[in-house]
Amino acid sequence: MKRILLSLGLIASLLFAFACERKGGPGAGGNSGPIVVGYYGDLTGRTSNFGQSTKNGVEMAADEINKAGGINGRQITILSEDDEGRPEKAATVVTKLIDQDRVIALLGEVASGNTLAAAPKAQAAKVPMISPSSTNPAVTQVGDYISRVCFIDPFQGDVMAKFAANTLKAKKAAIMLDFNSPYSRGLTEFFEASFKKLGGEIVDKQSYTQGDRDYKGQLTAIRSKNPDVIYVPGYYGEVGVIAKQAKQLDIKAPMLGGDGWDSTQLWDLGGDALNGDYISNHYSVDDPSPAIQKFVTDYKARYGNVPDALAALGYDAMKVLADAIKRAGTTEEPQLKDAIAATKNFAGVTGTISLDKDRNAVKPAVVLKLQDHKYTYVETIYPEGMTPPAAVPATSPAAAAPASPAAATKKPAASPAAAKVSP
Amino acid sequence: MDTFVQQLINGLTVGAIYALIALGYTMVYGILRLINFAHGDIYMVGAFIGYFMAFPLGFATGPSLLGLSVVLIGSMIAAALVGMAIERFAYRPIRKYARMTTLITAIGVSLLIENLFVVWFGAAPRAFPQLLREQSYTLFGNAAISKSQILIFAVSVALMLLLQWVIFKTKVGTAMRAVSFNLNSAKLMGINTDFIISFTFALGSALAAAAGVLTAQYNPQIDPLMGIITGLKAFVAAVLGGIGNVPGAVLGGLLIGIAETFVVGYGQNVGIPTTFRDAVAFAILILVLLFRPTGLLGSTVQEKV
Numbered sequence: 001m002k003r004i005l006l007s008l009g010l011i012a013s014l015l016f017a018f019a020c021e022r023k024g025g026p027g028a029g030g031n032s033g034p035i036v037v038g039y040y041g042d043l044t045g046r047t048s049n050f051g052q053s054t055k056n057g058v059e060m061a062a063d064e065i066n067k068a069g070g071i072n073g074r075q076i077t078i079l080s081e082d083d084e085g086r087p088e089k090a091a092t093v094v095t096k097l098i099d100q101d102r103v104i105a106l107l108g109e110v111a112s113g114n115t116l117a118a119a120p121k122a123q124a125a126k127v128p129m130i131s132p133s134s135t136n137p138a139v140t141q142v143g144d145y146i147s148r149v150c151f152i153d154p155f156q157g158d159v160m161a162k163f164a165a166n167t168l169k170a171k172k173a174a175i176m177l178d179f180n181s182p183y184s185r186g187l188t189e190f191f192e193a194s195f196k197k198l199g200g201e202i203v204d205k206q207s208y209t210q211g212d213r214d215y216k217g218q219l220t221a222i223r224s225k226n227p228d229v230i231y232v233p234g235y236y237g238e239v240g241v242i243a244k245q246a247k248q249l250d251i252k253a254p255m256l257g258g259d260g261w262d263s264t265q266l267w268d269l270g271g272d273a274l275n276g277d278y279i280s281n282h283y284s285v286d287d288p289s290p291a292i293q294k295f296v297t298d299y300k301a302r303y304g305n306v307p308d309a310l311a312a313l314g315y316d317a318m319k320v321l322a323d324a325i326k327r328a329g330t331t332e333e334p335q336l337k338d339a340i341a342a343t344k345n346f347a348g349v350t351g352t353i354s355l356d357k358d359r360n361a362v363k364p365a366v367v368l369k370l371q372d373h374k375y376t377y378v379e380t381i382y383p384e385g386m387t388p389p390a391a392v393p394a395t396s397p398a399a400a401a402p403a404s405p406a407a408a409t410k411k412p413a414a415s416p417a418a419a420k421v422s423p
Numbered sequence: 424m425d426t427f428v429q430q431l432i433n434g435l436t437v438g439a440i441y442a443l444i445a446l447g448y449t450m451v452y453g454i455l456r457l458i459n460f461a462h463g464d465i466y467m468v469g470a471f472i473g474y475f476m477a478f479p480l481g482f483a484t485g486p487s488l489l490g491l492s493v494v495l496i497g498s499m500i501a502a503a504l505v506g507m508a509i510e511r512f513a514y515r516p517i518r519k520y521a522r523m524t525t526l527i528t529a530i531g532v533s534l535l536i537e538n539l540f541v542v543w544f545g546a547a548p549r550a551f552p553q554l555l556r557e558q559s560y561t562l563f564g565n566a567a568i569s570k571s572q573i574l575i576f577a578v579s580v581a582l583m584l585l586l587q588w589v590i591f592k593t594k595v596g597t598a599m600r601a602v603s604f605n606l607n608s609a610k611l612m613g614i615n616t617d618f619i620i621s622f623t624f625a626l627g628s629a630l631a632a633a634a635g636v637l638t639a640q641y642n643p644q645i646d647p648l649m650g651i652i653t654g655l656k657a658f659v660a661a662v663l664g665g666i667g668n669v670p671g672a673v674l675g676g677l678l679i680g681i682a683e684t685f686v687v688g689y690g691q692n693v694g695i696p697t698t699f700r701d702a703v704a705f706a707i708l709i710l711v712l713l714f715r716p717t718g719l720l721g722s723t724v725q726e727k728v
Binding site for chain 2: 044045046048049084179180206207208209211212213214216217218220221223224237240241244245247248249250265268269271273
């Protein structure tokens, strides 16, 4: 008898739990109560600097919005999940955020491979997802609920190819790519195409996989081809070591990279070996624009370090989402995802954000030079068909072009748009 | 030619590390007929001990020879203690059971160490402080050798000579060799076999820890799972040289290191992708097991019925 009662009790409590689940956890949609937003990222894995920075940016933006009275009187709650930088874990935590926590929208991930694993879950559940910084084109092709606030790899690869060919006057480039990463393969493909189109030659292409411990075999092969530049579109953990080992092999050619390099740990690993290398990135902390300087100051006051581009993109992703909720007037679907897709000329820290028809942000990239543990601004490269905003105190592109590029390199504070490489 | 010499240097550097770790596998196997799968993790533990010694002792701020020696020797001693503890608490209680039991325990210990370190210190890689002022020297033509590579060669050769001396010239070494011939007979001759086994673990673990700290100078990225693949390759090196054979382990380690680097450096020319570097070691393992199961320097022992 006792056993029957016990099992009945168990069944009852399970049913109760199920009923609660169905009714919605903390963040069921609707037009009242707190707005629950899910964040997922790598907080403890190989790319944890990425996930932590982005999380900092997202939380800072949410706090600012809440302090200013929330969105239409509703406060934002951020629920964070750690995916350890593993695609399969990313899919799991996103499923949890959607099914259990009933988030109205998702922010994440940084690494394209992880976003690609999680995006189909969000698309199937019709929960909008904004990726702050996944640049692989395939990410938003998953479906109409997926968007991003950063530029995409065809542009980023193109930027570095243009910089190498036009500014560094490089003729021969070698590529060292992370074979298993969609991010790295994407950038390689677009860099290669663009660099060849500009008259350059790819003299060697070597690959490694994340977690390799020795890169000298590849680097020695690259060295024997004498390239002018080496393009390494990888993530900071491997890149720092590659730079160090390249220096040990006495390789003088500068290395070029993408936003995947941007992390404080890059310097711990690579140290002085990184001096003279260049990366393309989403924004520069040296940019004198008041919006960026305010963000940098606030971030420093809150977290004690200089925000990297991922923090800025996390911040922008949250702000874009808040703006969309405000415009939609609801967190219901499909109004919210339509509002996100309709984002136009949103003034973010990382530039003016407008989403194109594929829900990718169209905005310029900056090229930064690595020197003595600092990133210094070199130039801004605009996507085709986009002109520098008139608000920037830059002269017309025609007038800026004859000015020697060295001037822009020396005085980064002048204007981010001072040096423009015409597309 | 430059490139070839350079690749050879690169391969020997990696190989020297494998050799140091392989020695531990081979010694333990020689004495207990046990593949100590936790040995690769001792290499990782060694690197972590070095990391956590460098900061409080103030060596992380700048390169110094004193800092390097203190960290290297300190982590060797600490890892030796860890190795002895593993033997005492995980392997000794079950030594009398079937060999398979110990093997499975070894895998368990390996997983335990890895995951404990993930829980304690997180899976994110850490940057090992630079204890050696990095500089490259040009040998001839274009082939460069860096200070950290010279350090790896010098320290590993010194340690291997020291080991050879311990095994062949000291009383403990003689006892180790006796135990490796026959544990029970050695016991009957009055050898304290428990102590000898413990000592062997300490010796092997110290060498693995040295490998850990040395690699960290060459490649500053350390993480709790760094011992898995390196440990497996060192195991293959031990098998290639003839497991149980000390010079064989060194030879095997160097060969695996060179083979791996050459696949990376030249594989693309003959259609082998760079990403096959890890597969090489295991392809070698399969070939060795098929054609020469005793390894290059191993001897065939006739089982008497």
